[in-house]
Amino acid sequence: MQTSTFIDQPIKKAENRTKYYLRKFFQRKTAVIAAVIILIFLFFAIFGPQIAPFDPSLPDYDNLYGAPDAVHWFGTDEFGRDVLSRLLVGTRNSLGVSLASVLIGAAIGTFLGVLAGYYGGIIDSVVMRGSDILFAMPDILLAIAIVAIIGPGIINVVIAVAVFTIPSFARIMRSATLSVKSSLYVEAARSIGCKNSRILWVHIFPSTIQSMIVNFTMRIGTAILAAASSVSSVTGQKSTNRIGEQCFLPDEIIWISLRIWSISPGC
């Protein structure tokens, strides 16, 4: 009996794995608080338009630059539109655009990075020099420039932000691949006759995922800012905004914090 307990143990753990993860998760205060914040934003993203007290694009010329009061909790902007409503409605776009663009950028960047790291040689040089070129330009400026070239619109903003997300993923995934590539189990996989494609996606890729996830979460914040600034700088969004479609969260936050409250996110 003594000998088999060592094998027994991990299996038991595996049986109620979900429970185990949940317990570990709730033991960490930071994780719980972060999850709550994300859930709140998700709630606003889904139900924002329903709970917004005003039409976000309805001007009220009697109440320009209104300070926060009982009616307009966050005040009004230069056209007298309710800032709170604009925030609530804009959340969906901000999250959507940033998630979509980072997802696309991460997918392309990961693919290129893993290929570059695994095959080396000319593929490596081309991918890495390409990233160097993109890295040479400041992120947000690059996004603004791309939007200026291909024109405004939500899809184009997503493309622009995705493009400047690619090199950071490519570089991180390349280095992660390099370190896994020389490990013995990859050599062992090759020694039993694995195809390159299988070694890449079954043996190497899963071990590199954690570095990708960290970068993924960090890039979302940058993406929100970049998306917002590329839209507002190129289209002069403030004056031409007709519907809530093009209003973005951080702009409004900057707007608020400049005037009344110093709340920090995104500034």
Add this chain to the structure above:
Amino acid sequence: MSENNLLKVENLRTEFKISRKKSVAAVSDITFEINKGEIVGLVGESGCGKSVTSLSIIRLLNDTSGEITHGSVWFKGSNLLKLSDEEMRQIRGKEIAMIFQEPMTSLNPVLRIDNQLIEAIQLHTEYTKQEAREHALETLRSVGIPDPERVSRCYPHQLSGGMSQRVMIAMAMSCYPDLLIADEPTTALDVTIQAQILDLMQGIRNTRGTSILLITHDLGIVAETCSRVYVMYAGRIIEEAPVDILFSDPSHPYTQGLIASIPKLGLEAESLPFIPGSVPDITMMPGGCRFHPRCRYAMEICSQKEPELISINESQKCRCWLKTSEYSIKTENGESRK
């Protein structure tokens, strides 16, 4: 090439690029053969080119700067060095399998054991996943793993070193290869597990007729398992002998030094004899015989010209000037020369 022959390596030379224009030969003039059902030892100290030789045979040098520049590797009548990458991939795992020095890191840490075994099986057979799973469990059982169902659901970190090496052997044996290359299979394991793993490998040879190339620096393991031994020094094979002759009558001064330095039970010596000096750096190989700076019989010719590997009797070959006809007389009065 005789009927009984499985693998024949001829004049193999593998070079590594050290700069854009310069490359050095890690091994050269490697010639050896393995017969069906034979366990052959390849012995030498660290850095003498044992692993490079084995990697050259199954052409796993692509990721390094190494390149096979000369020679041929005959396996079942075809030259492995001439095969396309795809044909070579078909042979790896199916006809020639390999097990590595460190079992703990040879398994992918993020995949469960069964998935890795099934992968190996499905690569070379037409089995469905279910059939492959059953075959995997059977192989695990055959390498002496208790309760294979349970072990197969474990991740590699849940297994001990000996268990991992058994799993690696199971994986290597899952497609019944004709040749198993074992690159220091027991170095990372403790002594009792070592004996078990060696037993297992001998068992496989006896039941399946698998030939095994056992690469090691441990002469004890060689004495226990091999029938013939090749001794390597600084990228060359310097002696070939049946295992009993190697221990009773080693011909090359290096081999003599190696055998002399094995501690013997019951012998109360102040210190063990050893070979002075160390293996030369690969980029600064001495001219002539590569062993001459450390050899106590070194003569003038040794530093000028490299000896060939010559037969000194029907079963033994040696790469030493002392064994050639021109210089053999001097061996007798070798002591007076000093």
